[in-house]
Amino acid sequence: MTIGVTGAGGQLGGQVLDNLLAGGVPAKEIVALTRDPAKLASYAAKGVAVKAGDFDKPAELATALQGIERLLIIPASDLRPGIRAPQHRNAVNAAKAAGVKHVIYISTAGTHRGQDLFTSHLETEQAIYASGLAWTILRMGMYYDNLWMGSIAYALSAGAYPATAGTAEGKVARSDVAAAAAALLAAKGHDGFLYHVTGPVALTPADVAKAIGDAFGKKVEAVIVTQDQYNGGLKAAGLPDFVVDAIGAIEAVRAKGQLDIVTHDVEHLTGRKALTLGEYLASTRHLAAAKAAAH
Numbered sequence: 001m002t003i004g005v006t007g008a009g010g011q012l013g014g015q016v017l018d019n020l021l022a023g024g025v026p027a028k029e030i031v032a033l034t035r036d037p038a039k040l041a042s043y044a045a046k047g048v049a050v051k052a053g054d055f056d057k058p059a060e061l062a063t064a065l066q067g068i069e070r071l072l073i074i075p076a077s078d079l080r081p082g083i084r085a086p087q088h089r090n091a092v093n094a095a096k097a098a099g100v101k102h103v104i105y106i107s108t109a110g111t112h113r114g115q116d117l118f119t120s121h122l123e124t125e126q127a128i129y130a131s132g133l134a135w136t137i138l139r140m141g142m143y144y145d146n147l148w149m150g151s152i153a154y155a156l157s158a159g160a161y162p163a164t165a166g167t168a169e170g171k172v173a174r175s176d177v178a179a180a181a182a183a184l185l186a187a188k189g190h191d192g193f194l195y196h197v198t199g200p201v202a203l204t205p206a207d208v209a210k211a212i213g214d215a216f217g218k219k220v221e222a223v224i225v226t227q228d229q230y231n232g233g234l235k236a237a238g239l240p241d242f243v244v245d246a247i248g249a250i251e252a253v254r255a256k257g258q259l260d261i262v263t264h265d266v267e268h269l270t271g272r273k274a275l276t277l278g279e280y281l282a283s284t285r286h287l288a289a290a291k292a293a294a295h
């Protein structure tokens with residue numbers, strides 16, 4: 001069985017490849033698709049077929065997908081409104097044109113018609129349902145890993161973890177999303193199933209603040225702010241408006257409880273328990289020194 005992974009040059013894509021290889025899938029049965037094949041020379045050296053695959057180049061993508069039976073579509077990273085849904089439709093159409101049998105798409109928890117980040121996932125799911133291909137949807141919670149994009153540094157310097165409501169949320173380690181996706185790719189079946197990959201418990205902002213505080217031996221408390229203050233903080237950190245809109249929309253959806261989803265799907269799919277936030281932070285504490293040194 002030949003397995004394809006789009007976005008193989010990204011962090012999630014790389015971890016999916018590593019899980020497939022570690023799980024015993026022969027390298028010659030894996031096709032890694034990326035915009036920049038040179039970046040994946042180490043996988044090519046192991047026998048993985050590395051091919052150019054860019055959602056913005058659908059004809060080239062359809063050629064590269066030929067011979068693939070099960071394809072993982074990893075969502076693209078461009079958060080400018082109106083970009084991602086057409087990119088993902090290109091990927092679905094290319095898969096169909098190439099004769100791919102089964103598409104596995106990594107969507108998001110809380111997908112709905114609203115801000116573009118969420119809408120693009122909804123429209124991709126709808127394109128897949130309408131495609132006639134066999135499908136599996138893996139909706140992921142928000143990564144624990146996102147905390148390293150400013151929240152941990154802020155929490156450790158200000159002692160505060162800002163949020164707009166005390167609502168709980170099912171976050172997840174990126175590594176568990178990768179392990180679950182690899183398990184789905186390597187097995188047969190799962191046609192027509194929608195999974196939610198999350199950590200083992202829902203976390204309130206107070207829980208997140210405590211976990212950060214415990215991991216680094218500092219006092220950190222959740223602080224409730226307005227949505228305007230929340231978005232203002234992101235803008236003050238230098239993020240462009242479309243990223244502020246996307247992250248602000250995630251917080252608004254979280255505050256309403258739409259990310260308050262916890263399942264055991266990671267364990268069902270991989271056979272091992274999903275990481276807790278505390279375990280994740282313990283395993284990534286070294287990043288604090290690396291990030292500090294980079295500034």
Ligand SMILES: NC(=O)c1ccc[n+]([C@@H]2O[C@H](COP(=O)([O-])OP(=O)(O)OC[C@H]3O[C@@H](n4cnc5c(N)ncnc54)[C@H](OP(=O)(O)O)[C@@H]3O)[C@@H](O)[C@H]2O)c1
Pocket residue numbers: 006007008009010011012013033034035036053054055056074075076077078087108140141142143146174
């Ligand atoms: N749940 C969460 O909390 C969360 C957080 C961050 C991101 N995400 C989403 O999950 C995806 C994977 O996460 P990650 O951590 O691996 O992010 P990442 O390291 O930033 O990777 C970005 C991904 O986007 C792909 N990509 C960008 N433009 C593309 C195009 N034109 N055609 C095909 N692929 C394209 C990249 O593929 P190549 O470089 O190989 O071409 C790569 O896989 C992200 O792209 C984003 O949609 C989710």
